[in-house]
Amino acid sequence: MADIDWFVKTMKRTFNKEVVRDEVSFESYDFYHEDIDDLLIPADHLKKLPNPLNLEAIMYIDEEGYEWILGVVEEDGTRRKLYEVWIKNGEQLAYEMYVDLFHQKQNRLTNKSRTVITSYSYIYRQILLLSRAKY
Template identity: 35%
Template structure:
């Protein structure tokens, strides 16, 4: 799955952390935009996003015991990637908007 490959590669490229696909747990959830905390998707990034997002969420604990959470927020109908998010021990380490802002 390309979301999982992204998650492993983002460690190497952005955070210099090694991880393997076999070490990652993952799940998918559909969430309404108004249910998502502003700390995860700030209000200024919400314009143009659909009301319902599909989250492909991946979790990994590195050899130092740091928990990493990666999420790809996708349009639930088209499956287009809209946001890339990485959380390191509860703090947002990366959030990248993939859609054009209006």
Template identity: 30%
Template structure:
């Protein structure tokens, strides 16, 4: 799974978090833009996004109980990546449009 690889690589390379992939939980959901919390995706980023997004979310809790949440927002028709987000204990520490 490409999204899981991104999550593991980003935590290891950007935040020096080593993990066991078997301890990562993940799920997928589709949300319309008006259902998305603005702390996750600010409304000023909505201009270039479709009406809804598919979210692949990955959750990992490290040895010191820090909760890491990775989010890939995908276009619902093409499955192209639109956004990448990492939260550390509920605070966004990385947010960028996908290349």
């Protein structure tokens, strides 16, 4: 499974932890916002995520007995990552809110599109004015 392979590589690269792939477990559940603990996804982050949401959890217990959990929320249908959280022994280490990044990217694309359309409209109007002036 690609998700587990990514988890193993990320654990090595980010946390310098060698992970035995066969000892990694994977679960996926649908949750309503009110069913999710703040440790997993804080309330202010939940507001930006779909309700209900699908949470994929990848878990590993290392040689020292520490439990590592990666929680990922993906968009239904597209599997586009919306949120990622890393937890070690019940303590949140890191998170990434991809929803904000996606919307910022969409807004930039929309603004660029508006600029291009406005530029084409301006050029078109100028051509019309010039063509009318000649006749």
